[in-house]
Amino acid sequence: ATASSIIFDVGSNGAARNKTVTFTSTFNSAIVVVLVTTHNFWDMDPQTVLVLDAGAQYGKLIDRAVRELKVKTELLPLDTPASMIREANYAGIIISGGPSSVYAADAPHFDSKILHLGIPVFGICYGMQLINKEFGGAVHRKTEREDGQYDVWVDTSSSIFSGLEGNQPVLLTHGDSIDHVAPEFRVIARSGEIVAGIDCEEKRIYAVQFHPEVQLTTNGKNMLQRFVYNVCGCEGTYTIEDREAKAIQEIRSIVGDKQVLVMVSGGVDSAVCAVLLGKALAPNRVIALHIDNGFMRLDESKQVKISLERLGLKLHVIDASEQFYNATTSITRKDGSTYTTSSLKEVTEPEEKRKIIGDTFIKVAERVMADLKINPDGVYLAQGTLRPDLIESASHLASSSADAIKTHHNDTALVRELRKAGRVIEPLKDYHKDEVRQLGLELGLAEDIVHRQPFPGPGLAIRVLCSEKPYMCSDFTETHLHVMALLGKACDSEDIASRAQNFMSVADPYGSLRASCSAYSASLFPVQSVGVQGDGRTYSYVLALSCLGTPDWPTLMKLAKIIPRTCHRINRVVYMWGNPVNHPITSITPTLLTPPALDVLREADAIVNKGLKDNGLVTKIAQVPVVLIPVDPDTNASNSLPSIKRSVVIRTFLTMDFMTGVPAVPGKEMPLVLLDEMVQKISALNGIARVLYDLTAKPPGTTEWE
Numbered sequence: 001a002t003a004s005s006i007i008f009d010v011g012s013n014g015a016a017r018n019k020t021v022t023f024t025s026t027f028n029s030a031i032v033v034v035l036v037t038t039h040n041f042w043d044m045d046p047q048t049v050l051v052l053d054a055g056a057q058y059g060k061l062i063d064r065a066v067r068e069l070k071v072k073t074e075l076l077p078l079d080t081p082a083s084m085i086r087e088a089n090y091a092g093i094i095i096s097g098g099p100s101s102v103y104a105a106d107a108p109h110f111d112s113k114i115l116h117l118g119i120p121v122f123g124i125c126y127g128m129q130l131i132n133k134e135f136g137g138a139v140h141r142k143t144e145r146e147d148g149q150y151d152v153w154v155d156t157s158s159s160i161f162s163g164l165e166g167n168q169p170v171l172l173t174h175g176d177s178i179d180h181v182a183p184e185f186r187v188i189a190r191s192g193e194i195v196a197g198i199d200c201e202e203k204r205i206y207a208v209q210f211h212p213e214v215q216l217t218t219n220g221k222n223m224l225q226r227f228v229y230n231v232c233g234c235e236g237t238y239t240i241e242d243r244e245a246k247a248i249q250e251i252r253s254i255v256g257d258k259q260v261l262v263m264v265s266g267g268v269d270s271a272v273c274a275v276l277l278g279k280a281l282a283p284n285r286v287i288a289l290h291i292d293n294g295f296m297r298l299d300e301s302k303q304v305k306i307s308l309e310r311l312g313l314k315l316h317v318i319d320a321s322e323q324f325y326n327a328t329t330s331i332t333r334k335d336g337s338t339y340t341t342s343s344l345k346e347v348t349e350p351e352e353k354r355k356i357i358g359d360t361f362i363k364v365a366e367r368v369m370a371d372l373k374i375n376p377d378g379v380y381l382a383q384g385t386l387r388p389d390l391i392e393s394a395s396h397l398a399s400s401s402a403d404a405i406k407t408h409h410n411d412t413a414l415v416r417e418l419r420k421a422g423r424v425i426e427p428l429k430d431y432h433k434d435e436v437r438q439l440g441l442e443l444g445l446a447e448d449i450v451h452r453q454p455f456p457g458p459g460l461a462i463r464v465l466c467s468e469k470p471y472m473c474s475d476f477t478e479t480h481l482h483v484m485a486l487l488g489k490a491c492d493s494e495d496i497a498s499r500a501q502n503f504m505s506v507a508d509p510y511g512s513l514r515a516s517c518s519a520y521s522a523s524l525f526p527v528q529s530v531g532v533q534g535d536g537r538t539y540s541y542v543l544a545l546s547c548l549g550t551p552d553w554p555t556l557m558k559l560a561k562i563i564p565r566t567c568h569r570i571n572r573v574v575y576m577w578g579n580p581v582n583h584p585i586t587s588i589t590p591t592l593l594t595p596p597a598l599d600v601l602r603e604a605d606a607i608v609n610k611g612l613k614d615n616g617l618v619t620k621i622a623q624v625p626v627v628l629i630p631v632d633p634d635t636n637a638s639n640s641l642p643s644i645k646r647s648v649v650i651r652t653f654l655t656m657d658f659m660t661g662v663p664a665v666p667g668k669e670m671p672l673v674l675l676d677e678m679v680q681k682i683s684a685l686n687g688i689a690r691v692l693y694d695l696t697a698k699p700p701g702t703t704e705w706e
Helices: 059-068 082-088 112-116 126-134 220-231 243-255 268-280 300-309 321-325 350-371 387-392 413-420 433-442 476-486 494-507 512-517 553-566 595-614 672-683
Strands: 006-008 019-021 049-053 073-077 092-095 121-124 138-154 167-180 186-191 194-200 205-208 259-263 286-292 315-319 330-332 338-340 379-382 521-533 536-546 570-576 626-629 646-650 688-694
Touching: 049 059, 059 073, 059 220, 082 112, 092 126, 092 220, 112 126, 121 126, 121 220, 126 138, 126 167, 126 194, 126 205, 138 194, 138 553, 167 186, 167 194, 167 521, 205 220, 243 259, 243 268, 243 379, 243 433, 259 268, 259 350, 268 286, 268 300, 268 379, 268 433, 286 300, 286 350, 300 315, 315 350, 321 350, 350 379, 476 494, 476 521, 476 536, 476 553, 494 512, 494 553, 512 553, 521 570, 536 553, 553 570, 595 626, 595 646, 595 672, 646 672, 672 688
Parallel strands: 049 073, 049 092, 092 121, 121 205, 259 286, 259 379, 286 315, 536 570, 646 688
Antiparallel strands: 006 019, 138 167, 138 186, 186 194, 194 205, 330 338, 521 536, 570 688, 626 646
């Protein structure tokens, strides 16, 4: 008998749905119908934990943290129906954080029946607020945000905190907080007066406001382990497949007999990608291309060529700097309309810069293929895209609901179109930076490549803050007054002074910080820096602290933590060397991507990187962006002519997961003698007004300033 066509649903993980299969079968003259699926929820390993993604920037880290406990995971969107979850026989469910409010009209849909399936549930951040709301509690937006590392009290009688100390350092990123705890639930964690955790042991439902999946929550993995082992009953028997073999198999299955073009920057991500391609395919099928976009570090392209030729890779080096300087691109607005940008050398908007650079990379690659007489339809584009790149770009490959923090050059609209056409290979898309480095060592890459300081694809273009006018909204003066009041300075507004005093009395109950912070002056810069607060993107002010004499770095680090908590329009705090500035800073140095601005940044960047290398800090400090900002603090707005000087920021970053991190503390992770040497040399460069040190953790500030 001949069976008719069968329509079946193959599930998730990027596989297409509603495939049609026609087949012929004869069995005693009866029609035999076979239903086939590629993702069989009805045969799920009972040791599997489901992660429901509400759009968290750290959603993939939850998945990764549980896998590191040797427990299998599935990552599905928050709107997955309860019926599907019930049939899948999951051992437990984790609901992630997200950028939305549970009461927002555009909040992600959630099937509340999930909470009544009898499966253990662990809610994180937004997940906790959702659970509390669904069981009759209330959530409200507070005047005080929490963005950064805090010490919270935990009730060690709760199953997820058993055996831990009563006070735990954790990462909090939220504006909404629980106002009324749901019936049948109890409070199991507090951050000051704010509820930071609830549970109902009888229902086996637990929830925390903080993020146990990130590095900044010191015992977060222990909390997750208690949930998946002790509550869910998982045994930790899942073994991750050999990653090198899996990546090579993926390359071969996708590429077939075609060629692959890989754009190599010289960093570890693209180098590992190139080596994998070389192992998976014949050498003549791999076209390695290095594009000098005009925004490279000092002598960067020469070093890239030497490093990769050492690996036996034939490298085509293309100087496309003029094409990049003059490039434009088409951008689609949220309402669906499109517009063409100005040329890159005239653009100030950070997202426009990134999109122009990303699209131009593809256009240059296509031109090179034409010059080499390669058929574009017979070539795949390979990229060393990592999981954090996709999450921060809000790519659906990483998270279906995440808010875009910034567009990465390897995840632009044009690259996404190539993905849809099936022409992009990203074998590292499920990896984080530390995992790629480990893979690089396993592949035999040299230490200097594996542990090289990360450098973004757009290069120095996103380390020059471009602006033609000061960024000053109606709240600029109020924000500055609020900071001054926090530091104990005189304030004309009684309301602002009262709010600042009340906040400091809670943040500094013993008064030790208030006794020392009065020695510091505060200058609000009229520029924007990108940050991540409450799982969403912010473009906010930068605050500079300064003092006479030697700074007390622990005090500065504490101030950098607490100021953005109450001054929500500030997402980055820096220390400024030199005398305090007593006048408001309301002017900038007009700055675009011009050769003079790029050249002075290259020199400053070279000074910092040489200091790191000479002192053995390249592998100890994960990343050190050097940033040029259009601010001369010593120029008054009343001056008839604008300043031609700018300031340089040293942004150190300690991290393992590259999704969260903290700055290196001078005198601890950053030697004071080295830092003083860097400051003196950079200050001596032509056109530099001040040198600044970024004191901001991530969150609320991102690694890069744009």
